[in-house]
Amino acid sequence: MEDLLKELFPEAKVNQSSWMGNDYFTVPLEGKFMHFASGTITDREKRLIIQMLEPDTVFNTGLKNVWAHYLLENPNPIPSGYERIQVLQVTLKQTSPEPIDRKLWLDAFKNTLSSIVDGFFVSEQYAIFIIHNPDHFELTNEIEGVLNVLDDDFGIKSNAYLGQNWTVNSFLPALFLEEQSIFLDTRSRSQADQIVTLTTTALPHYTFEAASKSPILATIKEGIQNIDGGADLVYAMWQNQGNISKAATDLYVHRNTLQYRIDRFVDTIGLNLKKMDDLLLSYMALHARFK
Structure with missing residues (x-):
C-alpha cells in the first residue's frame, strides 16, 4: 500500500510523526504515518485514502443517501432540518459462521435509539449514523449497551467512535474527515474501549509526535508496566479524575488497598497519582508509542 501511495503522491512524506502541522493531511500507515501537503490532494482523494487504509473497507462512490453524499462526496447541498448533529462511526467484525x-x-440499531435520524453502510464493515442530540445528552453508555x-x-x-456535536454547514465534512482519521488511528492501536470519543482519544492522538520522541516518557512507561497492575x-x-473511592470500586479493591498501591507507585515511579499533573504525565506515558 505504501508503494502505491508513493507512486500516486510522490510529494507525500512517510515518517514516525503523527503531526506535521495544519498544512498536512496525515494518516497512519503500517506502523508509520504518511503526510500529504495541502494543495497536493483533494478532499475526495483524502476520503479514498482513508477507506483504502481501513481493513476490509472499500469506499462506495455515488452514494444516494443525502447524508452520505454530504459527508463523503460533496458538502453541497447541505442537509436541512438539523442545526447540529453527531456522527457515529461503527465498524463490524464477524465472529460467527x-x-x-x-x-x-x-x-435494529436505528430503531433502538430515538436520537438517530439516519444511518447507512459505506462498506460491508463500516456504517455511519447521524445523531440529533440538541440537548447534549451523554449517549456513550446507551450506545455501548445497544452495541453489546x-x-x-x-x-x-x-x-465505534461517537463524534462531537457539530453545526451542520459546509465545514462539517472536513470535521468529520478528521474524526474519521482519528477513529482509524485509534483502531490501529490496541484499544480496550468499545466506543471512543474525541475527548478519550485526543490526548494520545494529538501529542503522539512529542511523546514518541521522549526518553522521559519511555522510561516512565517502562516503570509503570513493570509494576503489577500499574x-x-x-x-x-484517570477515568475517575483522581477520586480514590471511585477508582477502588472500578478495580474491585478496598479503598485502603488502593491507597497502598498509590503509595507504592510513588515510591517506584516518583509520581503521586492523587495529583492531577502527576496523573496526566503517567497517562501520557502509557499512551506514548515509540519506534
Whole structure:
C-alpha cells in the first residue's frame, strides 16, 4: 500500500510523526504515518485514502443517501432540518459462521435509539449514523449497551467512535474527515474501549509526535508496566479524575488497598497519582508509542 501511495503522491512524506502541522493531511500507515501537503490532494482523494487504509473497507462512490453524499462526496447541498448533529462511526467484525444481515442490523440499531435520524453502510464493515442530540445528552453508555446487545444477537464484534456535536454547514465534512482519521488511528492501536470519543482519544492522538520522541516518557512507561497492575491503576485513577473511592470500586479493591498501591507507585515511579499533573504525565506515558 505504501508503494502505491508513493507512486500516486510522490510529494507525500512517510515518517514516525503523527503531526506535521495544519498544512498536512496525515494518516497512519503500517506502523508509520504518511503526510500529504495541502494543495497536493483533494478532499475526495483524502476520503479514498482513508477507506483504502481501513481493513476490509472499500469506499462506495455515488452514494444516494443525502447524508452520505454530504459527508463523503460533496458538502453541497447541505442537509436541512438539523442545526447540529453527531456522527457515529461503527465498524463490524464477524465472529460467527453466519453472515451478517446488514440491513436487519442497521434497522435494529436505528430503531433502538430515538436520537438517530439516519444511518447507512459505506462498506460491508463500516456504517455511519447521524445523531440529533440538541440537548447534549451523554449517549456513550446507551450506545455501548445497544452495541453489546446487537453484538450478541448478530454474532459480531463492533467498535465505534461517537463524534462531537457539530453545526451542520459546509465545514462539517472536513470535521468529520478528521474524526474519521482519528477513529482509524485509534483502531490501529490496541484499544480496550468499545466506543471512543474525541475527548478519550485526543490526548494520545494529538501529542503522539512529542511523546514518541521522549526518553522521559519511555522510561516512565517502562516503570509503570513493570509494576503489577500499574497500568490499570493509572487508567482507573484517570477515568475517575483522581477520586480514590471511585477508582477502588472500578478495580474491585478496598479503598485502603488502593491507597497502598498509590503509595507504592510513588515510591517506584516518583509520581503521586492523587495529583492531577502527576496523573496526566503517567497517562501520557502509557499512551506514548515509540519506534
